[in-house]
Each structure stands twice: as C-alpha cells, then as structure tokens.
Amino acid sequence: MTDSKLHKLILGDTQANRVVPPTGFTAQLTLFVAGAMGFLAVFALALSMASGRLADRWASELARAATLRINAPAEQRVAQTEAALEILRQTPGVATARALSGEEQAALLAPWFGSSLPAGSLPLPQLIEVTADDPGYDPAGLRLRLQAEVPGAVLDDHTRWREPLVDAARSLRRLAWVSILLIGGATAAMITLAANAALAANAQVIEVLRLVGALDSYIAQAFIRRFTLRALTGAAAGVVLGMIGVWLMPEASDEGGFLTGLGFQGWGWLVPLLIPPLGALVAFAATTRAATKRLGELS
Amino acid sequence: MIELENVGYNYGGGELLDAVSVQLAPGSFHFLTGPSGAGKTTLLKLCYGALTPTSGRVRAFNMDVHGLDRDQMAYLRRRVGVVHQDCRFLDHLPVIENIALPLLVSGRELGHEEANLHELLNWVGLSERAHALPPELSGGERQRAALARSVILSPDVIIADEPTGNVDWEMSQRLLQLLVELNRMGKTILVATHDLSLIRAAKNQVQARVLRISNRQLQLAGADL
Ligand SMILES: Nc1ncnc2c1ncn2[C@@H]1O[C@H](COP(=O)(O)OP(=O)(O)OP(=O)(O)O)[C@@H](O)[C@H]1O
Numbered sequence: 001m002t003d004s005k006l007h008k009l010i011l012g013d014t015q016a017n018r019v020v021p022p023t024g025f026t027a028q029l030t031l032f033v034a035g036a037m038g039f040l041a042v043f044a045l046a047l048s049m050a051s052g053r054l055a056d057r058w059a060s061e062l063a064r065a066a067t068l069r070i071n072a073p074a075e076q077r078v079a080q081t082e083a084a085l086e087i088l089r090q091t092p093g094v095a096t097a098r099a100l101s102g103e104e105q106a107a108l109l110a111p112w113f114g115s116s117l118p119a120g121s122l123p124l125p126q127l128i129e130v131t132a133d134d135p136g137y138d139p140a141g142l143r144l145r146l147q148a149e150v151p152g153a154v155l156d157d158h159t160r161w162r163e164p165l166v167d168a169a170r171s172l173r174r175l176a177w178v179s180i181l182l183i184g185g186a187t188a189a190m191i192t193l194a195a196n197a198a199l200a201a202n203a204q205v206i207e208v209l210r211l212v213g214a215l216d217s218y219i220a221q222a223f224i225r226r227f228t229l230r231a232l233t234g235a236a237a238g239v240v241l242g243m244i245g246v247w248l249m250p251e252a253s254d255e256g257g258f259l260t261g262l263g264f265q266g267w268g269w270l271v272p273l274l275i276p277p278l279g280a281l282v283a284f285a286a287t288t289r290a291a292t293k294r295l296g297e298l299s
Numbered sequence: 300m301i302e303l304e305n306v307g308y309n310y311g312g313g314e315l316l317d318a319v320s321v322q323l324a325p326g327s328f329h330f331l332t333g334p335s336g337a338g339k340t341t342l343l344k345l346c347y348g349a350l351t352p353t354s355g356r357v358r359a360f361n362m363d364v365h366g367l368d369r370d371q372m373a374y375l376r377r378r379v380g381v382v383h384q385d386c387r388f389l390d391h392l393p394v395i396e397n398i399a400l401p402l403l404v405s406g407r408e409l410g411h412e413e414a415n416l417h418e419l420l421n422w423v424g425l426s427e428r429a430h431a432l433p434p435e436l437s438g439g440e441r442q443r444a445a446l447a448r449s450v451i452l453s454p455d456v457i458i459a460d461e462p463t464g465n466v467d468w469e470m471s472q473r474l475l476q477l478l479v480e481l482n483r484m485g486k487t488i489l490v491a492t493h494d495l496s497l498i499r500a501a502k503n504q505v506q507a508r509v510l511r512i513s514n515r516q517l518q519l520a521g522a523d524l
Pocket residue numbers: 310315333334335336337338339340341342384493
C-alpha cells in the first residue's frame with residue numbers, strides 16, 4: 001500500500017466517505033462491542049502479566065532457598081550439623097549455608113504452637129538454611145553425598161510444593177492468553193457480521209457505484225475505513241476504562257498475596273496501549289475479507 | 300466501438316433476442332426502437348456489459364466483454380456513459396454530487412472539474428436544483444441529471460435508455476440537442492426510444508440510423524419514419 005493510499009485510509013477522503021450513507025445504530029453497536037472487548041482484553045492482559053510474574057518469582061525464589069534437616073539423636077546432632085555444613089561449604093553452587101539458632105527455630109514454630117513453647121526441651125531436628133548460587137548446585141548429587149556422610153540429613157529443596165504453584169501460575173497465564181485470543185476472534189467475528197450487514201444494507205449504493213465505474217477496491221475502502229476507525233475508537237475507550245480499573249486496584253502487598261499483584265508494572269503499563277491498534281488491525285482484516293468476498297459474489 | 304456478433308439472450312424464459320449483429324462505428328448515431336418489452340433495455344445492457352449474452356459475442360473497444368474481470372469492467376463503464384431507464388442515483392447525496400460521482404469514483408480531482416460541472420448543470424437546466432436530493436426531483440429533472448452524469452467523464456460512447464421518457468416536447472428537444480452536440484464532438488451515441496417524433500426531429504440534424512427490434516431480431520428501419 002502506497003503512502004497516499006494509507007493516508008487516505010486513515011484520514012479519509014471525506015468526499016469518498018459520503019458515498020456510503022451513514023448508519024447511526026450499527027455504528028454505535030460496533031463501537032460498544034469494540035469498547036467492551038478492549039476493556040476485557042486489558043484485564044486478560046493484566047492477568048497474564050501478573051501470573052507470569054508470579055510464576056517466575058515462585059520458580060526463582062523458591063529454587064534458591066532450600067532447607068537441610070538433621071534428624072539425629074541429641075548427642076550426635078552437633079557433630080552431624082558440623083559435618084553437613086562442611087559438605088555444604090564444599091559444594092559448588094551453594095552460596096550460603098547457616099544453621100538456625102534455637103530461637104529462630106522456636107520463632108518458626110510459634111505460629112503453630114504459640115510462643116510459650118519451651119523449645120529447648122523438645123527433640124527438634126536441627127535446620128540448616130541453604131541458599132543457592134547462580135547457577136545453583138545439583139540437588140541429587142548433594143543428596144547422595146549427604147546420605148553417605150550425614151545419615152540423618154534430609155534435603156528439602158521445596159520442589160514438591162513449588163511445582164504445583166508454579167504450574168498453577170503458568171496455566172493461569174495460558175488461560176489469560178487463550179482469553180486474549182478469544183477476544184480477538186470474537187472481535188473479528190462481530191466485525192465480519194456487522195460489515196456483512198452494512199454491505200447488504202447498501203446493496204443499492206454498491207450497484208450504483210459499480211454502474212458509474214467504481215472499482216471494488218474503492219467501494220470496499222469506504223466500508224473498511226469505517227469499521228477500522230470504529231474498532232480503533234471503541235477499543236481505545238475500552239482500554240482507557242480498563243486501565244483505570246486496573247490502576248484503582250490496591251497496591252501489591254504480602255498480605256493480599258496474589259490478588260493484589262494483579263496489575264501492570266513499569267513498562268508493562270504501555271502494553272495495553274497495543275490493544276486499540278491490534279483491534280483496528282483485526283477490524284481491517286475482517287472487513288477487507290467480508291467486502292472482497294461479498295463484492296466478488298456480485299455479477 | 301461496440302460490436303455485437305450473433306448475440307442471443309434469454310432471461311430463462313423463451314429466447315428474447317436471437318442472432319443479433321450490429322456495429323456501432325465511432326462517431327455514429329443510432330436509435331433503437333421497438334414495442335415495449337421487445338428487449339431494448341436488454342440489448343443496451345448487453346452493449347455495456349451489464350448482461351452477458353447467452354450466445355454470440357459482444358466486443359467493446361476491441362475487447363471481448365465476456366472475458367473482462369470486475370476491475371476491467373469498471374474501466375469499461377468509465378468509457379461508456381449510460382443513462383439508465385430508471386436513472387439510478389445515490390438518494391442520500393444531492394444532485395450535484397450524484398452528477399460528479401463518476402469523477403469521484405475514478406479518483407479525479409474535483410477542484411479542477413468545478414467549472415465543468417457547473418457548466419454541465421446549466422446545460423441540463425439543473426443549476427437551481429443542484430442541492431436537492433434525487434427523490435425530490437421530477438421525472439424529467441432526474442433524466443436530465445442522469446444524462447449529465449453519463450457525460451461528465453467525457454466517455455467515447457453514450458448509451459441512453461429512454462432519456463426523454465418523462466419530459467415534455469420542448470425538454471426532449473433540448474436533451475436531443477445535447478446528444479446531437481455530443482455526437483458532433485465525435486461521441487458514439489445509442490438511444491433507445493419509442494418516441495418516433497424524436498427520431499424524426501433528430502434526422503433533420505444528424506445522420507442517425509434507426510434499429511428496430513421485432514420478432515427477436517434487429518432490423519435496420521427504412522426511410523419510412
Ligand atoms: N431481470 C429480468 N428477468 C426476467 N425477465 C426480464 C428481466 N428484465 C427484463 N425481463 C423481460 O424481458 C423482456 C424485455 O425487457 P426490456 O426491459 O429489455 O424491454 P424494453 O424493450 O426495454 O421495454 P420498455 O420499452 O418497456 O422499456 C420483458 O418481457 C421483460 O419482462
């Protein structure tokens with residue numbers, strides 16, 4: 001498409017536009033549907049970005065932290081702890097390894113048993129906090145070595161409960177993407193229906209235009225321009241409202257957990273601005289297809 | 300310019316036209332006459348490609364009309380000005396824009412043609428009604444507007460279907476005058492009419508040939524008119 005054609009398509013050859021009579025009601029319906037779709041697309045996008053962030057965070061944070069638990073009779077506990085710490089220090093990929101103090105262990109238990117628990121009097125296993133380096137250590141190799149040298153040690157690298165969470169966040173993101181695709185498809189379907197209705201309603205006009213020598217592309221352009229602009233304006237309004245909605249949501253906080261993280265961050269706020277042009281593109285393609293098909297069917 | 304070769308046509312019922320052959324030479328003036336329902340409009344439509352013959356061949360500007368795609372057909376329509384029997388306007392646009400429609404759809408700069416357009420409106424006596432909508436016009440005004448629209452692109456061939464069907468004698472004389480002037484400018488003219496006095500009046504001014512449809516055939520009418 002040449003520059004001048006593109007220019008005409010966007011800014012419009014006002015005279016050419018008048019050739020097809022204006023249609024108030026369908027125009028408003030198209031605007032409304034495009035707006036609703038834009039609004040929904042913003043939320044789907046926010047959901048996909050938030051769940052993506054969550055999946056990444058869980059995957060990386062939890063992968064870094066692991067716990068080594070030493071279950072040993074009281075008299076061997078100190079020796080085994082020392083041995084385990086020594087092994088950990090020698091393992092490549094381990095950034096830090098630190099035995100928790102009695103108070104720290106008591107604090108971990110406090111939510112369950114209350115703070116009055118006499119920690120010292122219970123046969124608690126010793127916990128060692130392990131932080132992985134980047135790249136991390138090999139948990140299977142570490143387990144083998146610990147098994148041989150520190151029989152009471154159990155390495156818990158959180159895979160067991162990390163994986164379902166990360167999986168859940170990832171499928172949430174997939175669902176959000178499927179929603180975005182469905183919104184695009186529904187927009188295309190709606191525009192196709194509306195364009196076909198407009199083409200049918202203007203059959204007489206199209207016939208007269210053909211009689212005076214108009215090319216199909218000229219006739220199609222009048223319709224394409226209309227629907228593309230309607231989709232663009234409708235979606236833009238919907239996106240603005242949707243973004244205000246997302247912006248009004250509470251800040252991300254630990255207490256709120258996942259729900260309050262549902263929003264855009266930093267450059268992420270620019271991503272929804274792509275929705276109106278994409279909507280316009282969908283409308284452009286749908287109307288072009290509908291018009292080409294319909295005009296081709298005429299004798 | 301336009302050439303029919305053994306053309307036959309039927310709308311699905313019986314044969315309406317059979318083995319019709321005619322040539323419209325450049326600069327010629329033809330009348331087409333015959334009783335109502337004989338197939339005058341049908342024959343004109345075959346000439347400008349709105350209908351495809353069921354047998355035989357139609358050639359326009361040395362191209363087989365049957366082989367044209369939709370874009371080529373559009374270009375053909377720009378070279379053949381047509382006054383339709385039922386006029387055919389865009390009812391939501393004023394007369395002046397309807398007359399300028401061929402300019403608009405063929406991408407001409409309307410600014411350059413402004414003077415032309417007004418002269419043409421004057422010529423068909425519609426200056427006063429330029430901003431009226433087509434449904435607000437009288438039958439004769441519509442026909443004059445249709446004639447103006449058919450010539451705005453300065454086509455090589457002008458085909459008019461009953462252009463004087465709704466106008467009084469004086470106005471039909473004026474319309475005829477327009478067609479005669481166009482013919483003198485070298486345009487090829489084909490006019491369907493059943494107004495024999497119009498044909499007689501024309502014969503005084505131009506060398507017009509009269510074609511008559513009868514019994515599904517096209518005959519050259521003699522001097523008995
Ligand atoms: N689209 C069509 N489908 C079927 N039959 C048609 C169609 N158009 C015209 N006819 C028939 O073909 C015959 C010729 O029609 P046409 O319009 O060519 O006549 P005409 O000579 O122009 O008549 P008039 O002088 O009344 O304008 C008529 O009997 C008409 O009913």
